[in-house]
Amino acid sequence: MQEKIYDVSPEWSRRAYVDEAGYRAKYVASIKDPTAFWAEEAERIHWFREPTRIKNTNFGPGEVSIRWFEDGVTNVAYNCIDRHLETRGDQVAIIWEGDDPSESKKITYRELHDEVCRMANVMRNRGVTKGDRVTIYMPMIPEAAYAMLACARLGAIHSVVFGGFSPDSLAGRIEDAKSAFVVTADEGLRGGRKVPLKENVDAAIARVGGVDHVLVVRRTGSPVNMVPGRDVYYDEAAEMVTADCPVEEMNAEDPLFILYTSGSTGKPKGVLHTTGGYLVWAGMTHQYVFDYHDGDIYWCTADVGWVTGHTYILYGPLSNGATTLMFEGVPTFPSISRFWEVIDKHNVNIFYTAPTAIRSLMQAGEEPVKKTSRKSLRLLGSVGEPINPEAWEWYHRVVGDGRCPIVDTWWQTETGGILISPLPGAIPQKPGSATLPFFGVKPEVVDSEGKVLEGATEGNLVIADSWPGQMRTVYGDHERFVQTYFSTYPGKYFTGDGCRRDADGYYWITGRVDDVINVSGHRMGTAEVESALVAHPKVSEAAVVGYPHDIKGQGIYAYVTLMAGEQPSEDLRKELVAWVRKEIGPIASPDLIQFAPGLPKTRSGKIMRRILRKIAEDEYGNLGDTSTLADPTVVDDLVTNRQNKR
């Protein structure tokens, strides 16, 4: 493991909010007296009624309940917009960069206010009120942000579904959230290609029902099917309403959003985040981790369909009165220099992206980067998966010209915001390490029995106490919340990640230790892909595991047993890949499918995934004990077939 250290430069420690001593003192204070610490931090947002009860959290045993600032009253949209109008009305809030480089626009805080109010009024006129669930299935256009903030303004709970998900996946999420209102666009546009969003919404609604209203934003202007009485074009509806809409007073623990994410078993679960604690966490982490100062131009390349887009395109930056860039396109269109061109075009100072993007751009060499200036860049960030030291070094040396620190930020949909990351003016960086915990975060490394390991060690990563941005429950299924996160190591939040802690106390996330895989920074449950495969009429059984992939981090490896009488073929392989894309979405396409006459099972019929993982990783010498298998010969078959593929 590489342990090169990049020290904090003197300019950085001077300009940053905290230097190393400052970080350590503040961290100790946050752990010693969380109530005092968070009472003070709560002041970063505006409260209609100040909270007096700061922390009321219990990780069990007994009832698991998490409440922060519970008697406070506030509103997220008020904090992200209205609060800034007096001092920043004319400042740019959102820079939008279209898929086509000739299209971009700037939206000031005052314009944002008017747009969000109109969107909120359109929703309100159609019956949306506090507590209702609104599904947002949108491309990366400003109206996606307006829709989210309009929900926050009205106290409605948004559930954003990534535009790359299939009608089936969308239907499942609409159904689980019991959402009667959907916001979408006629079509999306990515890399010059159109995405049939409205058509997908129609297909989803045909499957679930219960949707009374579909609001359709015109993006491409292509004609789409409009159901009278149910569907309305946003531009037409917006003309009928004013640009003023009162904000709903929200209790700190009222829900803000649901975001579906994959787990190791079953259907994706609705991660529920609430109002006060989430916003304090989003704003504080955005300020410190990105060292955001007034006037900075900040760009996070995520999609609003993922938590990174929620917290670090929208809520964190806007609550800090920042200028945040929203990008509709992809890194390779119209050229492989697009990211760097956008940085030059808008003078981006802070750039936050995923390792998979860096690795794929690395393949094209330095020239497409070096031909751009990037002089405006000051800080680089990474998120979503472990960043390998080679990619880190390239990002630092080529993209940042050796001058910009890198914040490798570890967190999860469940955590609401960043939990482990260097602060750029305080913490020396080691390529590949997320380094040290943010204020108020108590990470621990435990062994499989739950014993807390001290010092330099390796094991499973848990968090020993609550932080304000933490998810509160699984929507509609609190028992699943408790089971998933608090039963493996009672009294602690289990992250599902493995990690190593070195002698300097730095954390190195080693990846998931459960049946969740991370493909190009997209999180997927192997069980979801398996159930999509077995839904195919020719498939009798399927087992899916991750394997190391140079660009994607992990690839999807599917072992498939066919129904009796069916023959493996190249055509069938393609058919199955297309099937999974249709069932879940393109991000779930299997990279490799191996037809297997049998899968390794224990005598009680349980598939031994450990063995399948090893075979997928090409580690045949290390298959472990296979003697408990019902039929040990299937392993030889699998290995022979796998080797033939190489």
Ligand code: PRX
């Ligand atoms: O395995 C960790 C990995 O991504 C998982 C969370 O995925 P998701 O909920 O989709 O959120 C992604 C955006 C925050 C984690 O359990 N992960 C995320 N960031 C890092 C990471 N692994 C290593 N290093 C990171 N910086």
